Amino acid sequence: MAKIRPDYETSWFGRLMHWLENGSTALDDAMTDEMDAHSRDHLVDSEHHHATQEHALEERRHAALEREQRMYSSLHQWASTKGSRLMRWVYIVASVVMCVGIIALLLNTAANLPPYGDPDNPVNNEVSAHYITQGQAETGAVNIVAGMILDYRAFDTLGESNVLFIAAVTVLVLLRLAPSRDGKPTTEMLEAEADDRLYEPKHDMILQHQANLLVPLILLFGIYVVMNGHISPGGGFSGGAIMGAGLILYLNAFGFRKTERFFTFRTFQIVSLMALAFYACSKAYSFFTGANHLPSIFSPGTPGMLFSAGLIPYLNIAVGLVVCCTMYAFYTLFRKGDM
């Protein structure tokens, strides 16, 4: 940490911060202070002088305040009567002009796009041709899109999972009630729980019996979508969202106490960190080995089998876990502020 200089209050930065916080009278006062400070060096130090100086400072401050009030009162009067009407008209006109302008710009852009599906489009270059012709043979995935996002462009997908993780961490930082140091719940947490009980005072029996049957089905379906990412459309992101939806249904039916038996904050931490670390380690080591990591030790296998396509099923599982934990974390943090 840098040391604060002894003349911070009268330096230009200190005065700037003071002005930003308190208003323009502070600048006048600081300027008068500086003038007096400079002039004090040349004058004899005496009590009488101090008293007159302070008295003069006070009078100047009062005069500045009165001037400000007079100026601003007329400004406030204008702002609350004619000014607000003017601003309303300005807002309406400006919003209409901006909307029409942006719509015209977008329509013009859309009209000048190249024709749909034309083979001369800039999109149809040799890269996409290579993906389409060689995609299944090189990656082993029947679903070319999964082969592309998890094998050819796996680094971009790492960035996406990272973005999800950062979003979850940001929401945690902003919304999580600070845990107490000695393990007992703080008053904030008890208040949040008491507020939350309004939303679930007594658990619904019908919903509970339904959730007993439905949550395993939803989780099973989520796992099916995740595991089949390389065979049929699906993959980690959609399967993770379905698994998160299953967990949210369980939480809604049974309440926080029963969900904390198997999903606590520690679980969320460990699962998302390990999944993201596994993804990063398995696809980002090319920074150290150069760009020669396409022939991996996992062979592509026969296309269409469940455990084919090299690393893609495992990466799908990792992405699915991250997305599932993130969805659940968003729900509980927004609802109660804790997990």
Place this chain on the structure above:
Amino acid sequence: MTEAYNILFTGALIVIGVLLLACLIRAIRGPRIADRVIAVNMMGTLIVISICILSFMMGEGWLVDIAMIYTMLSFLAVVLLTKVYMGIYREKRRQREEGQQDA
């Protein structure tokens, strides 16, 4: 034969589209909150039907997975919406009662 199926299912899709619009109008106009939640649930079911019809018309078998996801999500939406609205009502009622006790 495929033209006959196409005509039949295209007609069904048009009717379902009109019904979707009708449910949307009910969701906007419905005077009570429960009307809106009912309309949202109905719209979800209509969309599931249209996804299944489209999966047959386009010959793609994997689109039915999307229909399954959509049923799960619409059910979850109804559960959460009802919980949120009941909680808001209870909060407002408690605030009103506390205001009356203070006054």
Place this chain on the structure above:
Amino acid sequence: MLDIIRFVISAALTLAGLFCLLSGVVGVYKFRYALSRVHAAALLDTVGILLMLLGVIVATGFTVASLKMLVVIAFLWLTSPVAGHLIGRLEVTINDELSRDADVLDQDYVEQEKVPETTTTPADDTQEEAQ
């Protein structure tokens, strides 16, 4: 010949399903109170989707996709009554003048719904679990 029979059966089921959907939506418009509209909306979730999806299943034949459509029907039948129950509970809780719109048979339950019991504390929950 078989194709024509399949088409006729599929068309009959689809048209019957469309009729049920139409009557469900018309019912939602005609009924005047939210709790009655739940009856009309349930028509879509049960009979409407059954007949329409049976029409599509007959058209596609016996594939994995038709099995998945049967699973969709089963899932919707499992979840739709619970959704209707929750919507009814919502309406009963929120409505302040329930006795004007409907016949109230159990006023205590309505009061219990509107004012949550403040006595459920964590200690009570653990006691319930111990039992």
